[in-house]
Amino acid sequence: xxxxxxxxxAIRDWVLIPLSVVMVLIGVLRYFVSKLMRSxxxxxxxxxxxxxxxxxxxxxxxxxxxxxxKSFRARRLYYSNEENGxxxxxxxxxxxxxxxMFSDPNMAMDMMKKNLSMIIPQTLTFAWxxxxxxxxxxxxxxxxxxxxxxxxxxxxxxxxxxxxxYVSSRSWYFLNLFGLRGLxxxxxxxxxxxDDTQRMxxxxxxxxxxxxxLGAEKDGLDIVQHDWTMPKFERRAEAVLRKLVR
Amino acid sequence: MAGHDESETSGRKESEEIDxxxxxxxxxxxxxxxxxxxxxxxxxxxxxxxxxxxxxxxTGFVIYFLVMAITSIGLIAKTGFSIHSYFxxxxxxxxxxxLGGLMSFVLFWTFAYDIVHxx
Numbered sequence: 130x131x132x133x134x135x136x137x138x139a140i141r142d143w144v145l146i147p148l149s150v151v152m153v154l155i156g157v158l159r160y161f162v163s164k165l166m167r168s169x170x171x172x173x174x175x176x177x178x179x180x181x182x183x184x185x186x187x188x189x190x191x192x193x194x195x196x197x198x199k200s201f202r203a204r205r206l207y208y209s210n211e212e213n214g215x216x217x218x219x220x221x222x223x224x225x226x227x228x229x230m231f232s233d234p235n236m237a238m239d240m241m242k243k244n245l246s247m248i249i250p251q252t253l254t255f256a257w258x259x260x261x262x263x264x265x266x267x268x269x270x271x272x273x274x275x276x277x278x279x280x281x282x283x284x285x286x287x288x289x290x291x292x293x294x295y296v297s298s299r300s301w302y303f304l305n306l307f308g309l310r311g312l313x314x315x316x317x318x319x320x321x322x323x324d325d326t327q328r329m330x331x332x333x334x335x336x337x338x339x340x341x342x343l344g345a346e347k348d349g350l351d352i353v354q355h356d357w358t359m360p361k362f363e364r365r366a367e368a369v370l371r372k373l374v375r
Numbered sequence: 376m377a378g379h380d381e382s383e384t385s386g387r388k389e390s391e392e393i394d395x396x397x398x399x400x401x402x403x404x405x406x407x408x409x410x411x412x413x414x415x416x417x418x419x420x421x422x423x424x425x426x427x428x429x430x431x432x433x434t435g436f437v438i439y440f441l442v443m444a445i446t447s448i449g450l451i452a453k454t455g456f457s458i459h460s461y462f463x464x465x466x467x468x469x470x471x472x473x474l475g476g477l478m479s480f481v482l483f484w485t486f487a488y489d490i491v492h493x494x
Contacts, residue, residue, distance in 0.1 A: 136493060136494050137494070138494045140494070141489065141490060141494045145486075145489060145490070146490070149486060191400070268485055268486075268489045268493075269485075269488075269489060269493045270481070270485045271426070271429075271430065271431040271432070271435055271484060271485060271488045272431060272432045272433070272435060272436070273432060296485075304481075304482055304485070305482065307478055308478045308479050308481065308482030308483075309479075309482065310478070310479070311415040311418065311419065311475075311476055311478065311479035312415075312419060312479060314411075314412075314415060315412065315415055315416055315419070
């Protein structure tokens with residue numbers, strides 16, 4: 130009985146398509162609004178310096194095998210010796226990142242703006258969908274699912290006889306919410322995607338602790354097994370040249 | 376590994392002698408981004424195609440895997456069949472982001488299928 134459920138074409142024209150289009154447009158709007166609201170913050174000189182030191186140390190680690198052992202040892206000492214190495218952080222001197230974050234009102238403000246720009250449109254759209262389209266069977270997914278998915282796909286319809294593959298309009302909204310991420314990353318560039326992950330990071334982990342990454346980089350540099358590759362490259366060059374000559 | 380090759384004079388073993396990974400991380404990342412984009416794009420296109428043609432059930436998912444395989448082949452052809460100058464290994468170009476586009480695929484498949492077929 131559930132198989133021959135006939136849906137009115139008006140539902141397609143006035144529920145399914147408008148809902149999807151609105152979701153896309155709201156995503157685009159949200160992107161531009163959050164871009165406008167993003168305040169250009171002046172980075173802290175000390176943090177930038179530490180970040181650059183980390184990048185330099187990482188470069189050294191990646192290219193360690195291209196310099197002679199003596200040079201490598203000298204550079205490693207420069208970064209990680211226990212007295213004045215660039216990566217060495219004295220024990221009690223590590224600043225509390227969390228406290229620093231709270232003392233900077235700009236940071237908290239920025240975070241709130243970002244969160245708001247995400248939450249407000251979602252709440253509004255959800256309210257809009259609920260108000261206008263509650264109780265419609267709006268779509269049918271083209272593959273069968275088990276009863277377990279009923280709560281997920283037929284949110285807003287309290288009928289246990291309808292086949293599970295029919296989707297209510299409210300659940301179509303949720304499907305759009307998650308499935309359009311890929312489309313956004315194409316039409317808006319990857320800035321959109323990275324923004325999302327950054328937002329996640331800020332919400333959960335409260336940024337990162339620069340001193341911790343300094344220490345990690347120092348440990349990484351300390352355990353590098355240095356193995357100069359230049360002699361091997363000479364052999365390789367010899368082989369290539371011989372091949373050319375032949 | 377290269378210990379007994381040291382007296383070799385011919386260039387046959389040259390790839391074994393130098394096993395240092397020599398690549399630039401930024402270029403690598405940009406290549407991965409290209410893979411990710413093409414997969415997302417192809418999964419959306421594939422979803423629309425599967426929906427319009429009216430595939431249901433398992434056939435649709437087969438189409439997804441087919442589309443992903445075609446994408447992989449296309450990417451490999453784009454590298455001129457010399458993967459190692461762009462990526463670390465075969466698995467990277469074939470498997471990375473394989474399931475990432477599934478959500479987009481299902482959404483667009485459902486959308487196109489509903490518009491064309493069920494009403």
